[in-house]
Amino acid sequence: MTLAHFEEVLDLVVSLPPLQAAVVDAGEECVLRGACEAHDHGLIEPVLIGDKSRIEELLETMPSASGGRHMFRIIPADNSEEAAEKGVEMAIAGEAQIVIKGHLHSDVFLHSILAKLRTSHRLSHVFIAELKTYDKLLFITDSAVNISPDLRDKAAILQNVIDLAHLLGIAEPQVACISAVEVINPAIPSTIDAACLAKMADRGQIIGALVDGPLAFDNAISAESARVKGIRSSVSGHVDILLVPDLVSGNILAKDLEYLAGATLAGIVLGARVPIILTSRSDPPRARLVSAALAVLINDRLSKKSGSS
Secondary structure (H helix, E strand, O other): OOOOOHHHHHHHOOOOOOEEEEEEOOOOHHHHHHHHHHHHOOOEEEEEEEOHHHHHHHHOOOOOOOOOOOOOEEEEOOOHHHHHHHHHHHHHOOOOOEEEEOOOOHHHHHHHHHHHOEOOOOOEEEEEEEOOOOOOOEEEEOOOOOOOOOHHHHHHHHHHHHHHHHHOOOOOOEEEEEEOOOOOOOOOHHHHHHHHHHHHHHOOOOOOOEEEEEEEHHHHHOHHHHHHOOOOOOOOOOOOEEEOOOHHHHHHHHHHHHHHOOOEEEEEEEOEOOOEEOOOOOOOHHHHHHHHHHHHHHHHHHHHHHHHO
């Protein structure tokens, strides 16, 4: 199965029940529009945490799909840190199945999550990009949580995103471990990590995907670029997943695609006790809507998996 458009992701969750979602620091227009749209699509029942008067004022300007007023529970919080703490406490208490980042900095949002919602899995972030210039959805990891991951960290990050692709019905995702060049150069440590990850996949230390690297971005995305450069790679031109060397390069890549190539980016954190929606504060409501759909799908698939084990 190959997913090319976000509408296909939305179709996967159309029959699933909505989940309680803690929206952290919700007093901003794009954040609330995203929460309202996700509610109107039947994905979430939002609990809005933040400046109560500001949230109420903004909700007055956002009628529901039926034309009425949205009536959501609001939990007051004096600042971003308090809002993040309350969102995490809701997840711990089982009152929220999803935690959604609102209008606060990622480091503030993640601080409580890293402290209280960890599991045995490594936390990592995935952007999923919908592009008019590429024939499938493109997964990019990690662009928001792990700053300078080592080889062991990258293996865990890669397994997380492969497992996500499987949940979305992609049986054998094709992975490019990218660097600045496509040859192993000891002066560029990310090329060595990429080669090790590819061999780890060959030997079953990373499972469920076809992994190659190092590859530069051009010959990962373009089979013609790989051909011209004489690179023999079964994933070139067919990549589902880009594993980036570090947070800085991944963040720049994702935002380049968004602002220069017109990509829409859904963003989610994997490995926590509940799905965590983490998009940029400036991302449009549609990015938040698709991120909510991903969170609902992950919750459903993991619940079924644990129920059958």
